[in-house]
Amino acid sequence: MAKGGLAPELWAYMRVRKKWWLAPILIVLLLVGALLVFAQGSALAPFIYTIF
Numbered sequence: 001m002a003k004g005g006l007a008p009e010l011w012a013y014m015r016v017r018k019k020w021w022l023a024p025i026l027i028v029l030l031l032v033g034a035l036l037v038f039a040q041g042s043a044l045a046p047f048i049y050t051i052f
Contacts, residue, residue: 014022039048 010022010026014020035048039045
């Protein structure tokens with residue numbers, strides 16, 4: 001069994017099965033997650049959480 005993580009497996013899945021429409025969805029999910037993590041300790045947190 002090859003070593004790897006989630007990202008290489010997703011990349012291989014999208015490449016082999018031609019599911020390129022998944023890429024923008026994954027990128028947006030990663031950006032929103034990063035926004036929530038980085039803004040958690042800042043003064044902007046109450047404003048960001050009201051968006052969701």
